[in-house]
Amino acid sequence: MNDRPDSLPAHLVSILASPSHPGNIGAVARSLKTMGLSSLRLVTPDEFPSPIASARASGALDVLNAASQYEDFGAAIADCRLVVGTSNRTRSLSYPHVTPREIAPVLIEEARKGPVAICYGREECGLLNEQLAQCHYHIEIPANPDYSSLNLASAVQVISYELRLAFLADQGRSGIENRDAWPPTYDLERLGCQSWDEPPATAAEVDGLIGHFERATHHTGFLDPKNPMLGMVRLRRLFNRARVDRVEINILRGILRSVEKMLPSTNERETQDNYGSPGQGEKNV
Amino acid sequence: MNDRPDSLPAHLVSILASPSHPGNIGAVARSLKTMGLSSLRLVTPDEFPSPIASARASGALDVLNAASQYEDFGAAIADCRLVVGTSNRTRSLSYPHVTPREIAPVLIEEARKGPVAICYGREECGLLNEQLAQCHYHIEIPANPDYSSLNLASAVQVISYELRLAFLADQGRSGIENRDAWPPTYDLERLGCQSWDEPPATAAEVDGLIGHFERATHHTGFLDPKNPMLGMVRLRRLFNRARVDRVEINILRGILRSVEKMLPSTNERETQDNYGSPGQGEKNV
Numbered sequence: 001m002n003d004r005p006d007s008l009p010a011h012l013v014s015i016l017a018s019p020s021h022p023g024n025i026g027a028v029a030r031s032l033k034t035m036g037l038s039s040l041r042l043v044t045p046d047e048f049p050s051p052i053a054s055a056r057a058s059g060a061l062d063v064l065n066a067a068s069q070y071e072d073f074g075a076a077i078a079d080c081r082l083v084v085g086t087s088n089r090t091r092s093l094s095y096p097h098v099t100p101r102e103i104a105p106v107l108i109e110e111a112r113k114g115p116v117a118i119c120y121g122r123e124e125c126g127l128l129n130e131q132l133a134q135c136h137y138h139i140e141i142p143a144n145p146d147y148s149s150l151n152l153a154s155a156v157q158v159i160s161y162e163l164r165l166a167f168l169a170d171q172g173r174s175g176i177e178n179r180d181a182w183p184p185t186y187d188l189e190r191l192g193c194q195s196w197d198e199p200p201a202t203a204a205e206v207d208g209l210i211g212h213f214e215r216a217t218h219h220t221g222f223l224d225p226k227n228p229m230l231g232m233v234r235l236r237r238l239f240n241r242a243r244v245d246r247v248e249i250n251i252l253r254g255i256l257r258s259v260e261k262m263l264p265s266t267n268e269r270e271t272q273d274n275y276g277s278p279g280q281g282e283k284n285v
Numbered sequence: 286m287n288d289r290p291d292s293l294p295a296h297l298v299s300i301l302a303s304p305s306h307p308g309n310i311g312a313v314a315r316s317l318k319t320m321g322l323s324s325l326r327l328v329t330p331d332e333f334p335s336p337i338a339s340a341r342a343s344g345a346l347d348v349l350n351a352a353s354q355y356e357d358f359g360a361a362i363a364d365c366r367l368v369v370g371t372s373n374r375t376r377s378l379s380y381p382h383v384t385p386r387e388i389a390p391v392l393i394e395e396a397r398k399g400p401v402a403i404c405y406g407r408e409e410c411g412l413l414n415e416q417l418a419q420c421h422y423h424i425e426i427p428a429n430p431d432y433s434s435l436n437l438a439s440a441v442q443v444i445s446y447e448l449r450l451a452f453l454a455d456q457g458r459s460g461i462e463n464r465d466a467w468p469p470t471y472d473l474e475r476l477g478c479q480s481w482d483e484p485p486a487t488a489a490e491v492d493g494l495i496g497h498f499e500r501a502t503h504h505t506g507f508l509d510p511k512n513p514m515l516g517m518v519r520l521r522r523l524f525n526r527a528r529v530d531r532v533e534i535n536i537l538r539g540i541l542r543s544v545e546k547m548l549p550s551t552n553e554r555e556t557q558d559n560y561g562s563p564g565q566g567e568k569n570v
Contacts, residue, residue: 142460175427
C-alpha cells in the first residue's frame with residue numbers, strides 16, 4: 001500500500017454498490033487507474049469476475065483484480081471515517097449536497113488519516129435511500145438537468161479526476177510536467193450561504209435540549225450531579241457543531257420524554273415543570 | 286440551434302477523428318449530452334451508423350443522430366475559429382499545452398463568436414501529428430503518468446465537464462440548482478484541516494449508535510417498529526453532519542445503557558447481546 005508520488009492515497013476507496021454490468025466494473029477500474037487511484041470495493045456485483053470486465057479494464061487489470069467484494073453496503077463502508085455518495089436526485093430528506101470540486105480537497109485531506117469511501121450506486125437506480133442515509137455528504141455532478149445520467153465509469157472518471165486535481169493542487173502541481181500550477185478557484189465562501197430544510201435551533205432550544213438530557217440522565221443514574229463530567233459539555237459541542245435543527249431537537253426531546261415516562265422514579269409533575277417554556281422544542285415528530 | 290439556458294453554445298463542436306469502435310461513438314454522444322453539449326462531427330468513422338452506437342448512446346440518441354460526417358479532418362475543422370486537440374504524448378515539436386480547466390473558459394468565450402473545435406483522436410493512437418499541427422492548443426488531461434490512457438468517452442466526459450463548469454461559472458452558478466444546504470456555519474476548510482481532539486466514528490460505530498437508539502426507543506415506546514418514522518434517519522443525518530466522534534458515541538451509548546437498565550421491560554441479557562462488538566463505543570466517559 002505504498003503511495004508513490006503520483007499515486008493518490010490508497011485510503012481513497014471507491015465503492016460500487018451492486019453494479020449490474022461486468023463491463024462497467026472493468027471500465028471503472030480503468031477510470032480509477034488513469035487518475036492514480038487503486039482501491040476498489042464491490043458490493044454484490046451481478047457478475048464478477050468476468051472476462052468482459054477484464055477486457056474493459058484494459059491496462060487497469062491490476063486494479064480490477066485487487067478489488068475486494070462485500071456482501072452488504074454497510075460492511076463495505078464499515079472502516080471508513082468519511083463516506084460520500086453520488087446522487088443526482090432530490091430526496092425527501094435533505095442532505096448536504098456538494099459538487100465534486102468542492103469535496104475533493106476534503107477527501108484528499110481526510111484520506112491521509114484513514115479510509116474514506118466514495119460510493120456509486122447501481123446503474124439503473126443509483127444509491128438506495130438507505131445507502132445515501134449512511135453518507136456524510138451527497139456528491140452531485142453538475143450535469144444537464146434534461147439528461148443527467150452519466151455512464152457509471154464516466155461518473156467515476158469525473159470524480160476521480162477532481163480527486164487527482166485536488167491532490168496535485170495540494171502539491172502545487174498542475175499535472176502537466178514542467179508547468180506552473182493554475183490558480184485554484186474554489187469558492188468556499190459561497191458554501192456558507194445556503195438554506196437548510198428546517199430552521200436551525202436557537203441557543204435557547206439547544207439549552208433546553210441539554211437541560212433535558214441532564215434531567216433524564218440524572219434520573220437514569222448516568223449523570224451524577226455531585227460529580228459533573230464533561231459529557232454534557234461534549235454533547236452541546238456536538239449539537240452546535242452540527243447546527244442542530246428544530247425538528248432534530250424535537251425528536252431528541254421526544255425520546256427523552258418517552259424515557260422519563262418509563263422511569264419509576266420520575267415525578268411527572270416536576271418533570272413537566274422543568275421542560276422549559278411550552279411550544280419550544282416540544283412537539284414530537 | 287437555439288441555445289436554451291442549460292445548453293452550452295452549439296458552436297462548441299466536438300470532433301472524433303477516425304473512431305474505430307461504434308460503441309465509443311455512442312458513449313461520446315452520451316457524455317456530451319450529460320454536460321449540455323450537442324454538436325458532434327465524425328471524421329471517417331470505421332462503422333457508423335451502427336446499432337451498437339445507438340445502444341451505447343442511451344438517452345442521447347438525438348445528439349448521435351444529428352452527428353455530421355466528414356471525409357477528412359481538415360474539412361471538419363474548416364469553419365472553426367479556434368481548434369484544440371487532445372494529446373497525452375510529448376511530440377517532437379512542442380505546442381502550447383493546456384489543461385482542460387485552463388482552456389475551458391477560453392473555449393466558452395470564443396464559442397460566443399463562432400464555431401470552436403475540440404478534437405479527439407482515434408482510440409489506439411490519438412490525434413495524428415498532422416492533425417495536432419492544425420490545433421491552436423493541445424489539451425492534456427492531467428493523468429497518471431504510469432497509465433494515462435483514458436477511454437475515449439471518458440476523455441470527452443472530463444473535457445465536456447470542464448466546459449460545463451466554465452459555462453456555469455460564467456453565469457455565477459454552481460450547477461446544483463436549489464440545492465439543499467450546507468449547514469451555514471459549516472466550515473469546509475476546517476473539515477479538511479481540523480485536528481479534532483478525538484477520532485471520528487467509523488460508519489460501523491454510527492450504525493451501532495443508531496441501532497442502540499432504535500432498541501432503547503422501542504423499549505420506551507417512542508419508536509413503533511411497525512410504523513417507522515423518519516426520526517432515526519434524521520438522527521443519523523445529524524450525527525453524520527456533525528462527524529460525531531468516538532467519545533461522543535460513548536457518551537450517548539452510555540446514556541442509552543443507563544436508560545435500558547432502568548426500564549422494567551428490558552431484558553438485561555438480551556440487551557447485552559445486542560450491544561454490538563465489545564470495545565466499540567462501549568466505554569462510558
